Amino acid sequence: CQPGFFKASASGEMCEPCPAHTERLGSGALLCPCTDGFYRAPNDPPTGPCSGLPSAPRDLVATTTQLSAGKLLLSWTPPEDTGGRTDITYSVECRRCEGAACQPCGEKIRYEPASAGLTDTKVSVSELDAHLNYTFTVEAHSGVTQFAAQGTPRADRPPSTSALTTSLHYTDPPKVTSMRVDERTSNSLSLSWAVSPRPRAQPRPIRYELTYRKKDDNLDVTMYTVLILEKSSVQINDLAPGTAYLFRVQALSSEGTPGGSSMEDEYETLPEAHLTQNNTAVIFGAAVGGAAMLFIVVVVLLVRKRRRNSHTRQGPEDAYFSSSEQLKPLKTYVDPHTYEDPNTAVLKFASEIHPSHITKQKVIGAGEFGEVYRGILKAPGRKEVAVAIKTLKPGYSEKQRQDFLSEASIMGQFSHQNIIRLEGVVTKFKHAMIVTEYMENGALDKYLRDHDGEMSSFQLVGMLRGIAAGMKYLSDMSYVHRDLAARNILVNNNLECKVSDFGLSRVLEDDPEGTYTTSGGKIPIRWTAPEAIAYRKFTSASDVWSFGIVMWEVMAFGERPYWDMSNHEVMKAINEAFRLPAPMDCPSAVYQLMLQCWLQDRSKRPRFPDIVSLLDKLLRSPDSLKTIADFDPRVSIRLPSTSGSDGSPFRSVSEWLESIKMSQYSENFTCAGVVTMDQVLQMKNEDIKNIGVRLPGHLKRIAYSILGLKDQTSTLSVFAV
Template sequence: MLSLSDIFVAAFILICVVLFQWEVVQKTLNGSQFYAYSVCNVGEPEQDNWLRTTFIQRRPSASRIFVELQFIVRDCNSFDASVPCKETFNLFTSESDADVGTTFRKGQFKKVVTIAPDEITSKNGMRINTETKVVDNLSRKGFYLAFQDIGACVALLSVKVYYKACTATVESLARFPETVAGSENQALREVKGECVENAQSEEVPRIYCTADGEWVVQVGHCQCKPGYEKVGDTCQECQPGFFKAASSDGKCEPCPANTQGLEAGAAFCPCMDGFYQAPTDPITGPCSGLPTAPRDLVATTTQLSAGKLLLSWSPPDDTGGRSDITYSVECQSCEGGACRPCGEKIRYEPASAGLTLTRVTVSELDAHLNYTFIVEAHSGVSMFAGQASARAHKPPSTSALTTSLHYTDPPKITSMTVIEKSVTSLSLSWDVSPRPRLHAPPIRYELTYRKKDDNLDVTTYTVLILEKSSVQISELAPGTAYLFRVQALSSDGSPGGSSIEEQYETLHESTSASILAAAVGGAVIGILICSFVSLFRKRNSHSRQGAEDNYFSSPEQLKPLKTYVDPHTYEDPNVAVLKFATEIHPSHITKQKVIGAGEFGEVYRGILKVPGRKDVAVAIKTLKPGYTEKQRQDFLSEASIMGQFTHQNIIRLEGVVTKFKHAMIVTEYMENGALDRYLKDHDGEFSSFQLVGMLRGIAAGMKYLSDMSYVHRDLAARNILVNNNLECKVSDFGLSRVLEDDPEGTYTTSGGKIPIRWTAPEAIAYRKFTSASDVWSFGIVMWEVMAFGERPYWDMSNHEVMKAINEAFRLPAPMDCPSAVYQLMLQCWLQDRSKRPRFGDIVSLLDKLLRSPDSLKTIADFDPRVSIRLPSTSGSDGSPFRSVSEWLESIKMSQYSENFTCAGIINMDQVLQMKNEDIKNIGVRLPGHLKRIAYSILGLKDQTSTLSVFAV
């Protein structure tokens, strides 16, 4: 914005001194009288009239000031033709550290600019002109302005002197001081701020002040401290009964259930008496009470013969307001009136603690014992509440249910083994579970056996009642199989519910021969089985193999053509990022220097240090704090796109940071930055061969994208990056970015923004984006490269560009552009998109030109008046330039004004006589500048208007 406070106010209400022929006159305009400084000595030769301001003090940080003039200039045609007359005057400045009073020396003043009117006042009327000029690089305590008349009839009505500044502001609870805007060379000035009272930030808040006095791209987000909420641009205490637990932009919230907030500025609300919070509960949550005891504990003993029982119960009547209820089961065994824990022998299914279901199976119980089971209900606050009660010297409420059980059934038989066998006897033993306890009644067993034969009509069983868990059975038949069953008997002598049956065989009389025969037979059978299985698998494999197996067996078919996948088709964009990009831990990234400020945050140069890899220089795009989820998704969508590309002429994605607070996109670092800026800074320094080599790299990258069915839609030199090897890489794949800085850079339709100067006509008219429209854009990039970063269509407006293209106008060949290259440009700009070359054709043609450098020696026809878009071959009113400085300013070469003056070239007639060698001799060395001046002189010799071709 404009700052008029602390201004260098000397305005032209101001008192001016050193009047040489300037007079203070009174004039009437629209019925109002005003005063002006006027001079009109057009009839007298050698005019040199000066008007100087008083001393204007400069604010130390304001090195760039603006001078707004209102003035009237009389038309020279209103005087006699013989009268020497001019229609311009000059603005000068002089710096000083002190007021010199009325002392005036012309040699101390430096010319700023020649001021020419837009409106010429006729003899009978007045037309007021308003011009604003910039005085830059001021460094001393103050300055003077001076106005020189050299033969015009001019009246100076007012002068306003001001600087631009970003006014003091509060943004996102961060306070930033008034900051004077920087010069054009310092487009962004970083300003540090501080959080307002009762607010805080993880990093020092920063913001950038533009050269136009506007704040942009804030970094660092202040938030109200716990217990405070944002009200306007301040943080105020939470009222009693409300709280805020963390630093945030949110409002204070009412205290949750079973809590109380008695004071203002509370970060949390403490629990009421008898209510608690678990350590894992959020501090913003309610407090809860203890659960009551479980209900209706039942022991189901239908499986006691197997040493098991089922405990079941009902949930508590009151859970204390919590859903994390669990249960624990405690077992005690009682003998002789004394009870003790059952120990680790008892098994619980699924567990004895942390139960979420209201049942548990208990096994491995011993016979003839009394068991007591205690079931307790727990919640997340049970232990915490118990600790609180102990500190308060009162025990927590009991939440347990108890049941007792006397277990008398016999144990189960778990296994049976042969201890010894002979031709006529077998010795057996078996295990029981649980083992009989000390002083327990003895266990009796029933053993039943019979001979295994095929005659099921008559079966003879032998039954033995035993008091120990082993037996030897004699008088058995040799080589005969017998079936044995054993089970424990209950106290009343009846069989128990658990038994086990096994088959054992006595030895044959020829034991060794039988064993050998069995071994050989088993081996033969094994071999036959293996052979049969192998043959079956092989046949089965052949029977299953078909056309699909043949496809997958081909290496070429295993590697199908890769196709671009639009990440926006994913329902969850985060899934697309994880699929196409590598996650990097932020500890592996070191930021070094800010190299730019994007729409979403700052861009850094840095180092990527991945274990096991060499350190890599990278560019790091950051997402500023305070972003919305949509902004985060838009930010990361570019990574989802880049992650799908692997080509030496496409910017390489190193990875992303998404699982931590500060999201980042990490790409390879391109030392020379954007191609358009790099070419402007090295105007004329590269040969046509080198420029075509750059274009070949861009075309190869675009061929790769086209083959993947990807349409870039914003191909331009500003979106091509250059490394130290002059290798060009296509970049900028974001879909939510600002396409250009200036308002004229894009043309907005219902579908979004389009970069008009680079976009094919069908894409502008119908939003029809294809690889063919990218080819049109590539043609514009070719023109930018061959013109060393010149702006396409120069200063034409977007509407003028669209109208000119539709009327078949095409950009003319740049200076020294090879004819073959310009012909390729014209092919890219064919109206019918189906006739434009494909990127594969473009790569082939550029390769052919690079293999035959002589083909680049034929230069396309060049019209200097059109091809370098000189503003005019004459002054702003159509008349020839009145001075050398005016001409140099019009072609943006005013830095050479002193070179021309020192060489004695002080009028345009001398300029028209200059040749290339003369231009070099006065100190113009840069090839691009040399060509611009030389071609401008060539254009000056032809008074045909350079703008006629653009009258569209």
Template sequence: QMDSRGIKRLLFSYVLINGIFITLQTKEEVLLDMRASGSELGWLTWPFEQGSKQGWEVVQRSLNGSQLYTYSVCNVGEHEQDNWLRTTFIQRRPSASRVFVELQFIVRDCNSFDGSSLTCKETFNLFSSESDADIGTSFRKGQFKKVATIAPDEITSRNELRINTETRVVESLSRKGFYLAFQDIGACMALLSVRVYYKTCPATVKSLAAFPETVAGGGVNQALREVAGACVENAVSEEPPRIYCTVDGEWVVPVGQCQCMPGYEAVNDTCRDCQPGFFKAFVSNDACELCPVNTKLLSSGALLCPCAEDFYRAPDDPTTGPCSGLPSAPRELVATTTQLAAGKLQLSWSPPEDTGGRSDISYSVECRRCEGTACQPCGEKVRLEPASTGLMDTRVAVSELEPHLNYTFTVEAHSGVSLFASQGLPRSNRPPSTSTLTTALHYTGRSPYLGVIVRSLTSLSLSWAVAPRRLMPQPTRYKLTYRKKDDNLDVTTYTVLILEKSSVQISDLSPGTAYLFRVQALSPEGSPGGSSIEDEFETLTEEKRTILGFWSEIIITDVSFLLFRRRNSHSRQGPEDTYFSSSEQLKPLKTYVDPHTYEDPNMAILKFASEIHPSHVTKQKVIGAGEFGEVYRGILKAPGRKEGAVAIKTLKPGYSEKQRQDFLSEASIMGQFSHQNIIRLEGVVTKFKHAMIVTEYMENGALDKYLKDRDGEMPSFQLVGMMYGIAAGMKYLSDMSYVHRDLAARNILVNNNLECKVSDFGLSRVLEDDPEGTYTTSGGKIPIRWTAPEAIAYRKFTSASDVWSFGIVMWEVMAFGERPYWDMSNCEVMKAINEAFRLPAPMDCPSAVYQLMLQCWLQDRSKRPRFPDIVSLLDKLLRSPESLKAIADFDPRVSIRLPSTSGSDGSPFRSVAEWLESIKMSQYSENFTCAGVVTMDQVLQMKNVDIKNIGVRLPGHLKRIAYSILGLKDQTSTLSVFAV
């Protein structure tokens, strides 16, 4: 639906992603459409009375079967033509400070006229004028300012009609409306269509935040408009989400991420509740998780999954983890008497068969003693070592037992959920967390406990002891029985000795043989008492007797050797190895292959680059010049690939074979890289006469020129974002052990999305595997202003020298493409660096960013940050925009190379224009002239408000001119006079 005002139009572009077409929208709001207005244009022509001169007039034309009204003028035979055509008053939407003017027109070829048309022109001019109200037929040329000179791409001859379409931008609109005017200076032309519109960023949802439709661009002289959004339903954000709308109607740099609330997960642009059987406990954009084992499966939207019946979580268990069952009972409880100790035994058992899914199993042992039918806790009378509770091992030593008593030992298994599960329940009702194993034994007392004192090849010396018993006498004799351990004989021979003391030496035994001994106490009357268990003791062999000393010597020798090696391994590392051998930054395996190592360089091309037939490449126009030839913008249309714009590097005629190999070696290098911040190689043309390298096309060209054209127009946040992309690309290269050697803003390319990509690998070299990790050049040019001092002095390049260069690139970015070290010579630069001079902070540079630059420029390369550190720091700054508000100290006398009251040759400035040209602000010459500021004395009297009043609105330009005037006036003047 179209009408003469307020027409909305959607432009669709189609992107093929994974075989699916995705539509992207850019919205236009039309303010004026000449063609839609028909014959009711009512535009004003000037001069009002033409006399004999014929000016603009309305003409009805038939074009492609349709009738339309056009404005035409053709007075090529008259001198000094000055015909004006003014539109009606065009209302401006308050937030639309930038509009587009689309013109369709035809211009007749001046050569098609006879000799009487010597004054014929083939161009016309576009003007604009702002106003707060419709001024009707009032018309003064002085009210208008020139927008552009319009020249046709195609000229109409007598026999063929050629229609031209051109679009121009009118910026910095701030009043309620404006007029457009067209000045004819002697052309024969027809204005077929004039369409005035502005762009909007359409309503969208990004990162779970909804943003309304917004007029493109910021306010007056601002490239970006910040737009606040709101999180979608069931999503929250720590800081209000916001995004920037560019002048081209595109959303960029979203800030503040919305995340789904607990119980919800991100699905497309919404937060959907977790499905049954799934949960999410925290605010995040993670997907809902499947409920862990041993939990209840709740309905949708679950924050947590509670434990199923008879399963528990310990207090310190994560609420999102699985639930645990209680352990089963311990197994195989065994009581074993010990030797040479009265009233002592050892309890041991095996772990539970089922631990309930936990590893924090512990044990407790309960002792009860019984005399007759009465049982009671053992209390402190019986000692359990190391403890009776909290046992992590499956054994405990029991001592201080009394003879002729019955003892019951109960072992319980516990886990982290046992106490939690049994709280408040009596013992009889406790859950099976107190899994028990009980053993009962009768301790007779007065039983001897055997022990061996000395062993030799043919003898064993034994002794024993008997636990005392209250009111009972000690035994006076003992019966010792022993035999040779031999399980293969059916007949066993015992030796029995009756002894009156508690020790004996048994001789005439066989070496290396095991014997079994038992001792029994005899009462004074000769009746038998308690008997020991049958214990095994073995005589020594010759080898066993000497082996202990042998291994002791070996162990001591080995320890000394290891200590010696450790001392020597530390002594080999020098201080310069720190950059490469830090435990936190170990060098990765080298994955890059230097094409110069190939005996035949063509083999490297075949391996790392795809061959393109020249018929698939179309060169359109020259966009630059490289070391080997011109660089073109072109189109790549290869079978199976989508047609797209590319950059084409060519090899100039008359090249040598070495030049051809050097030219193609850059493609062999690029072909090994795959990263969004490294320029992408599309392919090469090598099998035909004219060699070419085809790469992706970067619409905005080199970073230094891009920044110079936008001096002061971009916020620090956006500049830091560009630095982050460059650092990410360099981290990728350094991870591949690759040194660029020529990192500079001129070698960084920028695309339409303001993504920065590292390019130009002509000077690049690979790190070798030596401990220093350097590459020593044999000659060649070194970019002094961007190169680290150790690389200049010794021609050694490392990732640390690339970090130095990255610091210079950061300075270039914050200074909007200013030349590092200004007009200093290379010798002056090297001398200044060696004397510890460092580039000062650019205007409005965040303090955190400048501090990172200084770290990159440390003289000791081992102390410079690594690229992973740089990427991490820049990421933190981008995540916390508040950290960019603190501005580094700025001294205009150093930070900008301001002229004094004279030019570069020492003579005073002869004109205001010459002064403006010296500070690269010559575009404002007409502003100064129109304001009557035509002498340098008048310039010196200007203040900040005066600069604004003559039409300097861009903050960066305003500061540059103001600081320059400060330098012109007095080097000791205060900055506050010209504070912006």
């Protein structure tokens, strides 16, 4: 070969010119070595061109997504120069800086999906602290990066990194750490409290929400008083003499959301009459005090003995509601139907909005009472916000109007980031409206179906954690939802899930098969606990059962619970101890929690605080989600009843694909000549790939369905049992 050409071995083939970025040697070259700054990866052919290092990622930006969670999204665009390679990946490094001193962020910081080996140009970073400077460095890698690191000193190489320094300036409300009584009289109490230290960057002044009620208030509707305060002390007057009151104080965020609460503290006003301070009174008081002390000691001993004995005979009801005073939160939900005039409840719990401040933009759905619009709310002194507007259709009766507005009376009592927020109502004009925050991604079940297989188990469990936190808040408020289902969870742009649909007389499903009517109203059978179906016993424990079904819906990407079984089949199966099997690729720990939620004995089901705690634990240890629950395709993919004289469960390939939500591949099967179910039954994984099924989730779903079809007899016997 002439200079500038090479041939890998002595043969009769033509000499080839040296490829790009290689040195041109003298005549007779076997190879052309790479020039300085260019390399070949181990998998590159020795006769191929050499590659350079990628340049730095461009346009690195940080976007705050969830302030209260200390979370941001880093995104960038690919390098302008990839060095001639397509195997570009990215890594992210975080350093935390206080003043001039910087150190690695450590293991506390969480990256989703990972901090290295990224092929996408974005990464979510969470568990960040407020008011600290973070420097994020994003480096582009390729198959030759490792060889470059061994050769040219880093200072002499073109940079492959981009750096960005940012900080989170959110301020979570401080936690109230202690409360004390400074002064008491027979009809007043003076209280003050301490809060946790605040960040060095002083935010706006703190406001507090103080809630109190009588300790022995055993009414069905607990009466409580809420005060919004600008300082950490208060004097409360007009109290009853010699009465114990329970107090709770919470710091409010800048948006008015309650933060960490204090423990519930009890203080008592002085008795109305005081004895004069003479000797007789002192002696008499001492005698009474001694007798009282003796009495208290006896009572304590008796109570302890009784408690010890009662543990052995405590029934399911006692086990779940072990102490109503202890479990009942201070701020208890008030049923608007207890008001003689329902309009009073609306005025008490919801803000009135003038219709001129609302602009309807487009219809996004239809509710029981009328259409639902996306729109804009522009209230005086507030910035413009997107909202959802529920309307009441013309020709309504007064009862329909009251039922419509009762949802606002309920929603207005809640304030939590995982509960849909009520902006206000329009009641003083002809067309009544309920205005709530706008959730861009709509109902959770539809969102999951539209993004089937696109989210990791970690993301799905994160969504479940949000729903569980919302339900914990509702159960703490003594509110039972009764209709918890993925269709009643809304999703925003940040994939935050919020519990919605608090209508008391709502139509639970369009499908008449979706509900089971009893003398007390309609019940969504597939989501409802057996005791609620049989005895209308709705409690937080029945909401926990429903949450288990929601978990299944989420992990199955919006699949219908119990598939095409009828309501009577579902009830019969549940009573015979049948439980939904694990969805495909569902982590074992998540499925075990579902089974705990579906325990027949409601006293043994976990409570929402336990569920939130467990989901938090799983999210802190992502490796715990790698163990997948056992999956039986013959049970997990419900096959329709056999139809046709030949006993075949499907009459066509397209009908079969539609049943497993894979109808988008109908054309692929036809083009590949797979047009009968007999041909489908002969297919293997490689055959499915060859017709163009590339997504792992889709491939698995089709393959598992074929497995189930091959054992149709066994499938039907499973459901017969």
